[in-house]
Amino acid sequence: MFNDARQLSQNQTLEADICIIGGGPAGITIACEMIGTRNKVILLESGGLELEPETQDLYRGQNIGRHYYDLDICRLRFFGGTSNHWGGWIRRLQPMDFVKRPWVPYSGWPITHDDLIPYWERAEVLMGFGPIGFDALALSKGYDGIKPFPFDPKHMHAEATHWRRPMHFGEKFGPELKKADNVTVMLHANALQIDRSGSGTAVDRVRYATLDGKKGLVRARTFILATGGIENARMLMISNIGNDHDLVGRFFMDHPQPAAGMLVTIDDTDKRWTPYAYPHPDRHSENVPAGCMVPSPEVQEREGMINNAVNFVFVPSYFSKGFSSLRRAMGKAESYDQSTATFGENLRNVISDIDGIARDTSHRLRSGRTVLQMMEIGVLAQQAPNPNSRITLDSESDPFGLPRLKMHWQLTDFDRHGVIRTVHHVARELGRMGLARIKLEFKDWAPSFDYGYHHMGTTRMSNDPKMGVVDSNCRVHGMANLYVAGSSVFPTSGNSPPTYNLVALALRMADHLKMNA
Amino acid sequence: MKALSRRAVLVSGAAATAVLMAAIGWEFYSVQPESYLADDLSKVFADYREHALYIGTRYLQCTPHEANRETLASLLKGDAGTLPANAEEIRRYLRDRIRQDFAQDRITEVEGWLLSKTEVRLCAITTLSGGPHV
Numbered sequence: 001m002f003n004d005a006r007q008l009s010q011n012q013t014l015e016a017d018i019c020i021i022g023g024g025p026a027g028i029t030i031a032c033e034m035i036g037t038r039n040k041v042i043l044l045e046s047g048g049l050e051l052e053p054e055t056q057d058l059y060r061g062q063n064i065g066r067h068y069y070d071l072d073i074c075r076l077r078f079f080g081g082t083s084n085h086w087g088g089w090i091r092r093l094q095p096m097d098f099v100k101r102p103w104v105p106y107s108g109w110p111i112t113h114d115d116l117i118p119y120w121e122r123a124e125v126l127m128g129f130g131p132i133g134f135d136a137l138a139l140s141k142g143y144d145g146i147k148p149f150p151f152d153p154k155h156m157h158a159e160a161t162h163w164r165r166p167m168h169f170g171e172k173f174g175p176e177l178k179k180a181d182n183v184t185v186m187l188h189a190n191a192l193q194i195d196r197s198g199s200g201t202a203v204d205r206v207r208y209a210t211l212d213g214k215k216g217l218v219r220a221r222t223f224i225l226a227t228g229g230i231e232n233a234r235m236l237m238i239s240n241i242g243n244d245h246d247l248v249g250r251f252f253m254d255h256p257q258p259a260a261g262m263l264v265t266i267d268d269t270d271k272r273w274t275p276y277a278y279p280h281p282d283r284h285s286e287n288v289p290a291g292c293m294v295p296s297p298e299v300q301e302r303e304g305m306i307n308n309a310v311n312f313v314f315v316p317s318y319f320s321k322g323f324s325s326l327r328r329a330m331g332k333a334e335s336y337d338q339s340t341a342t343f344g345e346n347l348r349n350v351i352s353d354i355d356g357i358a359r360d361t362s363h364r365l366r367s368g369r370t371v372l373q374m375m376e377i378g379v380l381a382q383q384a385p386n387p388n389s390r391i392t393l394d395s396e397s398d399p400f401g402l403p404r405l406k407m408h409w410q411l412t413d414f415d416r417h418g419v420i421r422t423v424h425h426v427a428r429e430l431g432r433m434g435l436a437r438i439k440l441e442f443k444d445w446a447p448s449f450d451y452g453y454h455h456m457g458t459t460r461m462s463n464d465p466k467m468g469v470v471d472s473n474c475r476v477h478g479m480a481n482l483y484v485a486g487s488s489v490f491p492t493s494g495n496s497p498p499t500y501n502l503v504a505l506a507l508r509m510a511d512h513l514k515m516n517a
Numbered sequence: 518m519k520a521l522s523r524r525a526v527l528v529s530g531a532a533a534t535a536v537l538m539a540a541i542g543w544e545f546y547s548v549q550p551e552s553y554l555a556d557d558l559s560k561v562f563a564d565y566r567e568h569a570l571y572i573g574t575r576y577l578q579c580t581p582h583e584a585n586r587e588t589l590a591s592l593l594k595g596d597a598g599t600l601p602a603n604a605e606e607i608r609r610y611l612r613d614r615i616r617q618d619f620a621q622d623r624i625t626e627v628e629g630w631l632l633s634k635t636e637v638r639l640c641a642i643t644t645l646s647g648g649p650h651v
Contacts, residue, residue: 349565431615431619431631434615439631
């Protein structure tokens with residue numbers, strides 16, 4: 001059922017078995033899993049069913065590190081949470097992402113890739129897109145069985161990223177929750193602080209308030225903090241919980257997605273490029289996977305780099321002056337200037353001649369046919385966990401008198417090295433197969449570039465309390481009944497968008513709670 | 518032995534060539550002096566000369582110590598010692614060599630492009646074999 005905290009009595013105390021703080025993808029997933037169980041659940045949602053400026057303003061904060069999106073823009077504070085602007089991209093974390101790698105500082109999850117497989121499968125059902133695959137075979141299937149490139153698995157492999165019409169969790173699951181007798185979604189209830197019990201090793205209650213002045217408490221046996229990758233840390237810091245080792249708020253990660261260069265194909269009639277040219281002009285993008293290329297674990301170890309992926313963006317009229325003008329107008333002229341295009345065109349003719357094919361390429365290009373001649377290269381990069389990339393509490397307060405946030409996002413030379421070596425290795429493998437040449441344009445982190453709105457790492461998972469805020473069940477170390485859900489528990493980010501992966505983790509948590517709560 | 522120019526051999530006619538070959542021995546052709554190799558290699562891009570010049574010029578600007586036809590021919594020949602007999606086989610040899618370059622990380626960067634040593638040297642030798650630089 002739905003309720004509104006503004007309609008409650010002043011200082012009302014609510015009782016539940018499970019209190020979920022936050023109505024985003026993680027909180028809603030767990031609430032849905034509890035429907036029909038013997039647990040009485042209260043889900044506290046700060047906002048309403050639509051965006052409300054006063055509530056959204058509670059997310060305002062300062063960026064004091066490298067350029068980052070405004071904190072009240074890159075998150076959404078109403079029912080459904082940040083899924084309300086989710087992009088819809090779906091890919092699993094890879095086995096390598098879970099492994100402790102000596103060359104990647106602070107790497108390693110306390111759970112394995114295999115541990116999550118049943119939950120990913122359930123997430124696919126829950127999210128309504130059914131079983132999908134993520135390997136080269138799945139990519140091939142998405143394109144009428146086009147043969148995949150014969151990558152040497154010792155060097156590289158292909159992965160499929162799926163796109164589905166973005167699902168707003170509030171809209172999708174709101175009706176189910178509304179009908180549920182044992183679950184109450186309490187709108188406009190802002191969690192202010194989590195209070196410990198007398199022993200200090202468990203949570204006793206959560207204080208909430210509305211923007212129009214109502215206050216109250218929620219008492220429960222189990223509490224789940226699910227307010228997003230940034231806000232989870234803020235709530236723990238405000239409550240002074242889980243931070244015995246000064247880890248809360250540290251290790252903030254996003255997915256940098258720098259435009260890293262371009263690619264020129266040797267044979268633009270080679271249909272095997274089709275899954276990688278995204279969005280392909282001849283294909284509808286929904287239900288068709290997009291290919292990306294990932295250096296093998298062996299290469300990553302040898303190169304001392306993190307697990308990045310490379311994708312390609314189809315450029316329909318690369319050489320046209322109109323396109324160049326447009327790019328210049330968009331402020332990216334340095335990457336697409338005339339000299340680059342000229343060099344690429346000359347290179348293309350030379351490499352095509354060496355292979356004795358595509359002699360009439362330029363004629364085909366001018367004929368208006370779709371040819372996969374040139375593509376932009378994007379790196380789906382991850383950053384190594386870095387304790388100095390962090391969020392802290394600010395001296396400025398919000399309308400509840402609670403400190404706002406300061407974001408100090410950092411990227412390192414290790415991260416830069418990873419991007420360069422990833423592109424280099426893809427160039428090497430594509431050259432070895434006689435498929436393409438690559439221009440590497442990325443030299444260092446530009447003042448501004450694309451990244452994913454993916455907030456991760458601030459309440460990281462580890463079985464060692466000195467290395468993580470939560471344990472392998474996402475329970476806060478030292479607290480018997482407080483759990484954290486969402487991408488803030490990711491110790492490393494992988495190169496996959498987090499929503500689908502955090503939903504799988506939330507399902508796993510729900511199972512754990514059903515057994516133990 | 519003093520190296521003979523290819524032009525001298527060609528103008529002497531078939532009969533004279535046969536006599537000459539007999540006189541100097543078959544080793545001459547199995548060794549293939551670099552200046553002759555350079556001639557052959559510079560013809561690979563006969564139809565795409567303008568494009569090869571563009572790349573070759575830029576490579577040589579970054580790698581002036583290779584700005585010599587014989588040096589480049591020697592580097593392109595590698596350990597093979599000789600080139601195949603006809604254009605089709607030369608092309609196949611070069612294609613395989615380029616792919617090996619990538620496999621073995623013999624990659625050079627020209628204006629950001631990650632290219633095989635063999636292909637840029639091929640462009641460079643075309644550049645040094647006449648014609649205005651682009």
